[in-house]
Amino acid sequence: LLMITPDDQAIVFRKAPLPRELKDLFEVSDFITIHLPKTKDTYHMFGRQEFQAMKRGVLLINVARGSIVDTEALVEALESGQVGGAALDVFEEEPCTDSPLFKSPQVVVTPYLGASTIEAQDKAGVVIAEQVRAALLGEPVTNAVNVPAASPEVMEVLSPFFPLAEKLGGLMVRLYSGRLNTLGVEYSAQVAGVVDQYNHEIVTVQNVDNLYTAVSL
Incomplete structure (x- = not known):
């Protein structure tokens, strides 16, 4: 298992015969998930050149920041079959109400809600109350x-x-x-x-x- 940092350094979490360079990793990966912050170095980190370097039919998952992926390049890669499918809950412009990605049968999209749901807010309130109580009791x-x-x-x-x-x-x-x-x-x-x-x-x-x-x- 490898993690690639924004400066293209590979960190090995589990011993495996995997490549240590980002470009080499693209060639053998069936799934690529993105978990990076939005910085000047990660802006459009995944574009036409990167998609072409990937294994054909790769599945892309972006749950980080929308601007890390070049939307136009991703649409082209999906249409050509270079990228077999994508799952996204972040977009270059948010809130996103219209995108060519919405029309692709190879794309699964979900709203980027984070904890902004009634259920999540209720749960957060309960957790906070429980932890305050624990602190007051010395637990x-x-x-x-x-x-x-x-x-x-x-x-x-x-x-x-x-x-x-x-x-x-x-x-x-x-x-x-x-x-x-x-x-x-x-x-x-x-x-x-x-x-x-x-x-x-x-x-x-x-x-x-x-x-x-x-x-x-």
Whole structure:
């Protein structure tokens, strides 16, 4: 399995006898899916030249940004059979109400909604409420961007260390009279043997959290 970055560098995720250059990848790929941001380097990254380099009958899936694919070139490639089919939920102009792609029987199109549906908004509201409740109860917040996440199984193993980590954080502030610039946490061999199997950052957060609490008091 390969991923091609905007600068044409191939990243191998799984060992396989696959090419490492974008042009070589085109020649052997039956399916090509696009997952790239819209930048000056990715604008019309897939055009006439790229489609001609692809394996005949390739199936293209674009769920990234519409401008990454040259629409006119894609229509030509579909009509000639060079591209066997395409699935798109992004377009060069959005909202897109008229396109030659809509008339092609080889193309499946869906509206680029993201999370803008009633069902998705309802679900997002429920998830947010559940996570706020978990945070207020001191439970792990699974979707936070600035704290490590943990499964219930991991929390069951690590949570016994939380009270000690919290107390050590508060104790350190009370014993230290200078200005605190950095903090390092070391785990003894016995504790590390357990903690390091999981995510020790979760335990460290408990230490730092109580440290800040003690400072604010």
